[in-house]
Amino acid sequence: MASVPSLATQVRQRVSDALAAVRPQEASADPSPRPADWGDPMLRRSDRADFQANGMLALAKRLKTNPRELAGQVAAQVDAGDVLAEVEVSGPGFLNIAVTDAAITSNLAARAADDRLGVPYADAPGTTVIDYAQPNVAKEMHVGHLRSAVIGDSLVRVLEFSGETVVRRHHIGDWGTQFGMLIQYLDEHPHELDHGGAAGDGTSGEEAASNLNRLYKAARAVFDSDDAFKERARRRVVALQSGDPETRALWQRFVDESKLYFFSVFDKLDMEVRDADIVGESGYNDMLDETCELLEQAGVAVDSEGALCVFFDDIKGQDGQPVPLIVRKSDGGYGYAATDLSAIRDRVFHLKAQTLLYVVDHRQSLHFRMVFETARRMGWLADGDGSGDGAADGPVATATQLAFGTVLGKDGKPFKTRAGATVRLEDLLDEAIDRASAVVREKADKAVPPLTEEEIAERGAQVGIGAVKYADLSTSASRDYKFDLDQMVSLHGDTSVYLQYAYARIRSILRRAGDGARPAAHPELALEPAERALGLHVDGFAAVVAEAAEEYAPHKVAAYLYQLASLFTTFYEHCPVLKADTPAQVENRLFLSDLTARTLHTGMALLGIRTPERL
Numbered sequence: 001m002a003s004v005p006s007l008a009t010q011v012r013q014r015v016s017d018a019l020a021a022v023r024p025q026e027a028s029a030d031p032s033p034r035p036a037d038w039g040d041p042m043l044r045r046s047d048r049a050d051f052q053a054n055g056m057l058a059l060a061k062r063l064k065t066n067p068r069e070l071a072g073q074v075a076a077q078v079d080a081g082d083v084l085a086e087v088e089v090s091g092p093g094f095l096n097i098a099v100t101d102a103a104i105t106s107n108l109a110a111r112a113a114d115d116r117l118g119v120p121y122a123d124a125p126g127t128t129v130i131d132y133a134q135p136n137v138a139k140e141m142h143v144g145h146l147r148s149a150v151i152g153d154s155l156v157r158v159l160e161f162s163g164e165t166v167v168r169r170h171h172i173g174d175w176g177t178q179f180g181m182l183i184q185y186l187d188e189h190p191h192e193l194d195h196g197g198a199a200g201d202g203t204s205g206e207e208a209a210s211n212l213n214r215l216y217k218a219a220r221a222v223f224d225s226d227d228a229f230k231e232r233a234r235r236r237v238v239a240l241q242s243g244d245p246e247t248r249a250l251w252q253r254f255v256d257e258s259k260l261y262f263f264s265v266f267d268k269l270d271m272e273v274r275d276a277d278i279v280g281e282s283g284y285n286d287m288l289d290e291t292c293e294l295l296e297q298a299g300v301a302v303d304s305e306g307a308l309c310v311f312f313d314d315i316k317g318q319d320g321q322p323v324p325l326i327v328r329k330s331d332g333g334y335g336y337a338a339t340d341l342s343a344i345r346d347r348v349f350h351l352k353a354q355t356l357l358y359v360v361d362h363r364q365s366l367h368f369r370m371v372f373e374t375a376r377r378m379g380w381l382a383d384g385d386g387s388g389d390g391a392a393d394g395p396v397a398t399a400t401q402l403a404f405g406t407v408l409g410k411d412g413k414p415f416k417t418r419a420g421a422t423v424r425l426e427d428l429l430d431e432a433i434d435r436a437s438a439v440v441r442e443k444a445d446k447a448v449p450p451l452t453e454e455e456i457a458e459r460g461a462q463v464g465i466g467a468v469k470y471a472d473l474s475t476s477a478s479r480d481y482k483f484d485l486d487q488m489v490s491l492h493g494d495t496s497v498y499l500q501y502a503y504a505r506i507r508s509i510l511r512r513a514g515d516g517a518r519p520a521a522h523p524e525l526a527l528e529p530a531e532r533a534l535g536l537h538v539d540g541f542a543a544v545v546a547e548a549a550e551e552y553a554p555h556k557v558a559a560y561l562y563q564l565a566s567l568f569t570t571f572y573e574h575c576p577v578l579k580a581d582t583p584a585q586v587e588n589r590l591f592l593s594d595l596t597a598r599t600l601h602t603g604m605a606l607l608g609i610r611t612p613e614r615l
């Protein structure tokens, strides 16, 4: 497992070295901290050349010297080695840089020799807790839960790939006063949660969902109309909180039933959710008292009309009055905030995480702002960016909410059924799978050999679920996106199907070539422009993965892959592979195709999307 520096990195290093040689006094005058524009030529991919370095402009400005002259000196000083083909001053003082064909092919060969495609691990990996895929017990999952699951799953994959230790936490809503009513109702109608389906199969998941729905509605109706029931339900809340075994057992039935349902949805989403990682609100119950004591002792939370509250100068309601974070209600009950504050303590002090990430709907942003600020005042989270200005012996963990946008319908309004109801997640996924299966079926006969019914069903699921995930992951998480199945399963444009077909096409070429040993690279060969463009893009994979991990931005991987597939298409149009001029050229093009396929496969896996061998 060797990490392979990209050509971009190598070029940047060579230009930096030249800069340092041209202006050594600058390099030593102020060695630390290094001025941002010193030694960093700010390299970009460019249309005019393979790369463009424009850092000389800023440096020249600072040194009050002529930028073209400085750039010329640097260009003359650069050690081209066998990497650089040309370094040329252009414009007001850029350097246009071309690399050699041999450097491209050799660098790709080094990537191909590595299982990780030469992608390095992050410099200083730590432990990150990702809070994602957190639906609520006894309630239907909605598209917001879908987003959290899809984005969170991808972030788990991206961060783990970068070497981070990731702890997954599914903070399900399994606690709260609404359980009083549900438990009491179940106690009075004990057969309401019985069902015939065997646990673990898909039917039992759907049955569980409809059982819970029915029970919720029925309990609600009695609760709203029958005061005596309401009182019995209230006593159940107390019994649940004080740990009464019979009440706990009834509660557990709701949790189990809901998990049956959640797992059926996660299964359909082709997503691994482990039972041990489900630590719902109830999991922090034993910490709540202590959390409140600590907040009170520190004076961070104060009594306000019997409730325990935290106040913030800059958070005010519409009436100008400060909006507090209520940690404990005046009736003594704990809410969502107390649980989240306790979860922070658990994650920082027990799980020893340096980074807490919450993949939660933007509508909860105020909540998290207040919770994080409270934790900072307590010293549970570091101030600012976590660079260590917290208490000397305290934790330096930071917390971030990755606040995602709303899923919209085609009409641009929040996604609902025509009747205005929330869309059932399973229906949505089933429809995506149906549409995708139709697309797969249409092409299936042309495949050689044709796909079997079983293969069509399997591919249909992989394409359909991939489509849903990709639509979500290809826009930046903070933005809203339109849920448009027609667009999602289209073969043209920025869709997962397009990427899956690109992958399957390459695999089919490789199969036709024999698909034996990995094709070898031939650095001695000159490259066509389409080969260079594809090769340089493949070489940039590591940088994109690093960026996606750093910025929690899986959409950057998606954009990269889309461009990769497009560049492959162009390459394939311009450069015959199996019918290339010489056996060496055939092999070199097979090599490039194979590495493109592996990059597509690895990148899609980071998004949680399958790449079938045949479509």
Ligand code: ARG
Pocket: 131, 134, 135, 136, 171, 172, 173, 340, 343, 358, 360
């Ligand atoms: N269960 C919540 C909901 O459905 C999301 C939980 C988010 N995570 C957290 N630690 N509060 O809205």
